[in-house]
Amino acid sequence: MEVNNNEPTINNASAQPAYIEFEGFTKEESQELTKAGVLIGTLEQIKGWARSNSLWPLTFATACCGIEMMGTGAAHYDLDRFGIIFRASPRQADCVIIAGTITKKMAPILKRLYEQMPEPKWVVAMGSCATAGGPYVRSYSVVKGADQVIPVDVYIPGCPPSPPALIYGLNKLQEKIRLEAKGKKVR
Amino acid sequence: MGEIRTEELLMNIGPQHPSTHGVLRVIVKVDGEIIREAEPVVGYLHRGTEKLAEDLQYTQIIPYTDRLDYLASMANNHALVTAVEKAMDLEIPERAEHLRVIVVELQRLVSHLVFLGTYLLDLGAMSPFLYAFANRERVVDLFNRLCGARLTYNYMRVGGVKWDTPDGWLEDARAFVPHMRSELKMLHDLVSGNEIFLNRVKGIGKYDTATALGLGLSGINLRCTGLEWDLRKNKPYSIYDRFDFNVITGKNGDCYDRYICHMDEIVESLKIVEQALEAIPEGPVMGKVPKILRVPAGEYYHAIEGVRGELGVYIVSEGKDKPYRLKFRRPSFINLQVLPQLLVGQSMSNLIAILGAVDIVLGEVDA
Amino acid sequence: MSEETKAPQGTEEAPAPIDPRVEKATAFLETVKGKITARFGEGVIEEALLAKFQPTFVLKKEHYLEVVTFLKDEPSLAFIYPEAMAGTDYMDKGYLEVYAYIHSFVMDADIAVKVRTERENASVPSLASLFPGYNWEEREIFDLLGINFEGHPDMRRIMNTDEWNGHPLRKDYVVQD
Numbered sequence: 001m002e003v004n005n006n007e008p009t010i011n012n013a014s015a016q017p018a019y020i021e022f023e024g025f026t027k028e029e030s031q032e033l034t035k036a037g038v039l040i041g042t043l044e045q046i047k048g049w050a051r052s053n054s055l056w057p058l059t060f061a062t063a064c065c066g067i068e069m070m071g072t073g074a075a076h077y078d079l080d081r082f083g084i085i086f087r088a089s090p091r092q093a094d095c096v097i098i099a100g101t102i103t104k105k106m107a108p109i110l111k112r113l114y115e116q117m118p119e120p121k122w123v124v125a126m127g128s129c130a131t132a133g134g135p136y137v138r139s140y141s142v143v144k145g146a147d148q149v150i151p152v153d154v155y156i157p158g159c160p161p162s163p164p165a166l167i168y169g170l171n172k173l174q175e176k177i178r179l180e181a182k183g184k185k186v187r
Numbered sequence: 188m189g190e191i192r193t194e195e196l197l198m199n200i201g202p203q204h205p206s207t208h209g210v211l212r213v214i215v216k217v218d219g220e221i222i223r224e225a226e227p228v229v230g231y232l233h234r235g236t237e238k239l240a241e242d243l244q245y246t247q248i249i250p251y252t253d254r255l256d257y258l259a260s261m262a263n264n265h266a267l268v269t270a271v272e273k274a275m276d277l278e279i280p281e282r283a284e285h286l287r288v289i290v291v292e293l294q295r296l297v298s299h300l301v302f303l304g305t306y307l308l309d310l311g312a313m314s315p316f317l318y319a320f321a322n323r324e325r326v327v328d329l330f331n332r333l334c335g336a337r338l339t340y341n342y343m344r345v346g347g348v349k350w351d352t353p354d355g356w357l358e359d360a361r362a363f364v365p366h367m368r369s370e371l372k373m374l375h376d377l378v379s380g381n382e383i384f385l386n387r388v389k390g391i392g393k394y395d396t397a398t399a400l401g402l403g404l405s406g407i408n409l410r411c412t413g414l415e416w417d418l419r420k421n422k423p424y425s426i427y428d429r430f431d432f433n434v435i436t437g438k439n440g441d442c443y444d445r446y447i448c449h450m451d452e453i454v455e456s457l458k459i460v461e462q463a464l465e466a467i468p469e470g471p472v473m474g475k476v477p478k479i480l481r482v483p484a485g486e487y488y489h490a491i492e493g494v495r496g497e498l499g500v501y502i503v504s505e506g507k508d509k510p511y512r513l514k515f516r517r518p519s520f521i522n523l524q525v526l527p528q529l530l531v532g533q534s535m536s537n538l539i540a541i542l543g544a545v546d547i548v549l550g551e552v553d554a
Numbered sequence: 555m556s557e558e559t560k561a562p563q564g565t566e567e568a569p570a571p572i573d574p575r576v577e578k579a580t581a582f583l584e585t586v587k588g589k590i591t592a593r594f595g596e597g598v599i600e601e602a603l604l605a606k607f608q609p610t611f612v613l614k615k616e617h618y619l620e621v622v623t624f625l626k627d628e629p630s631l632a633f634i635y636p637e638a639m640a641g642t643d644y645m646d647k648g649y650l651e652v653y654a655y656i657h658s659f660v661m662d663a664d665i666a667v668k669v670r671t672e673r674e675n676a677s678v679p680s681l682a683s684l685f686p687g688y689n690w691e692e693r694e695i696f697d698l699l700g701i702n703f704e705g706h707p708d709m710r711r712i713m714n715t716d717e718w719n720g721h722p723l724r725k726d727y728v729v730q731d
Contacts (some may be wrong), residue, residue, distance in 0.1 A: 010283070058203075058699065059203070059207065060203055062209065062210050062232055062549075063232055063254065063549070063550055064208070064254055064256065064257035064338055064339060065552060066209065066257065067257060067301070067338060068337065068338055070305075070320070071320055071323070071324070071327075071337075073318065074304075074317055074320035074321070074323070074324075075317040075318070075321040076320070076321060076324040089202065100232070101232060101234055103230075103231060103232060103233055103234065104714075104715065105230055105231050105233065105715050106202060106210060106231045106232070109201070109202055109203065110487075113203060123452055135250065135251065135254070136234045136235065136236075136239070138239060138242075138729075139234050139235035139236075139239055140235050140238060140722045140727070140729045141233050141234060141235050141713075141714060141722070141731075142234055142235070159339065160337070160338050160339065162337055165474065205688075229712060229713070230711075230712055230713040230714060230715075233713040233714065235722060237698075237723065238698075238722055239729075253619075273606075274606065284575065338562055350657075400634055400635050401634070401685060401686050401687060402685075402686050402687040403636040403637065403685065403686075403687025404687070405637075467660070484603050484651070485605050485606055486640065487605065487606055488609075488655055488666065489606065489610075489636070490637065497637060499637065499638050499655075500642045501638060501653065501655075503642050511642070512640070512642045514640040514641075514642075514644075516637065516638035516640075520690060520691075520694075521687055521690070521691070523690075524686065524687060524689060524690050553713065554713075
């Protein structure tokens, strides 16, 4: 995950924009807000910190990775200490952890759920099936990776990834949210 | 104020739902809260394992079997390797047999714990889920030390098992048995007398033996009606005939009986593990098998008592190292057929209780 | 298929010891075959063989349903517990085959019943009316192999979407992406 540093250099025309892009505002408005200074930037960072520390994922467990997700949420490796509470309805969820194989029959449903989630939203592809089709990549009924259906932010490899791996992936997602709030585009 | 117009509503309990069984969709026609008709729709996790298996050697298929019933991977491995070994008439070393029985019975225990946790989570109780998974962690930790994975073990091979136990594993397994017994007592104290729980599951989802036999149900779903049919005793395979354990049956065939059968089977599994741990000999863990496994031409069907029922493997072979056709007789797939007739006339909350008690795993329903 | 062990050189030709499992299975096969032929005559069974100690009957398609009904209803046979059903595509031999495995508590034994059909317009009588447990198995075989089961109450695809083209488990299926 590389972080593009945007130093606001005004003379470098081809570089990143010299103002922080705030979400929901147009380019001119963002420029105005950046000129307003420290307060707005800090507000974005506060929002980013708040969002990252209370990620509420949608329960989207398809296959075996779902059991590891449940195991991560259970007693031994707790997810509640990160502020992560699993929500059942997409309308109340921040992010979706795609745990398990996506089949061609399931893909339209995943798309619909993603569209039902309100902004801002993130997607975590857990396990090799959700990342790229996994061991079933040559099968006739498997979508080769969830990113063929919806845009994915964090990929967690493993089959299934152990709970520490899932926690590491979620921590990376939290970092990404905080960094993006500072205005840096994170790939 | 005239008559309130009521009509039946076609509702979809979609493939994504908080009930933890996986991507099962149930289309119900409800009249108020009462279900008139229900139809399960499966296939949202159909990954084409059987088609993929036609292109893989037998040892390569073993990881795919793990992912069929992912809560009971050891049992799935066992099904495939015993089928191939029976077809090829292979001898398996004693230590490997004992290790297999130990891991399969521990796996059965783990799966029943997950059933307990998730069933009660569906019914609304959070605490048993946490206790069940905490105990599961201990067993999964043992498995992790043994074969390196937490959920999909890929442990058994045709002719034996892949790895021998590391130092201290057998002692830790022996120490686990009394710990689990006391934990089980605690779980019973927590759940089995709870009035809300009993009200929600007693008398719900009843069926009799004749229905069960006609539908081809197996495992706990068949035994809860009172018929004693356990493939470990009736069609013994591996070394199960050496161990002394009871076959748990229910009386009424309702959800409560299925719950009690699950809990009592944990006790029986602990007995078998204890006996196997005592009897395990030293020796090799892998028998003499040819490097490339070729099953002689013909067709074979072999079934074992998997965790959810009769898990069978049907192999059609042309004498090559890859099967011509490999079919898994998956218990959850067949067991799910009982759902429509059980749901008629029930309320929506009973739907969750009944669905949970059938104990399905979607990986197995869809293959 | 009796296992013949090679007699060591120089000794007298001893009769090859027959595996007791083969004997038992052959006896069972003959009993059931006798009952079927007594009821229906010779023509219904195409083949009766032992597939590694498992008695297997290949039945003719026209008599398939009535023979299986007889196997289920006859009190001395009572094959009432359906255990498995599978479909296979024998492309080189030119037919599709359905394999049903049924258990009898009365005889404490299992029987395998097979029926064959052509690859074009494949169709086999359905056993779902006798054994409700075969309902979904037959739907799965229809979905993956394309065998239509006559008399099935609900012949639809079960695993793939309803708009799927083709039958994936056939040997000549090309994966479309």
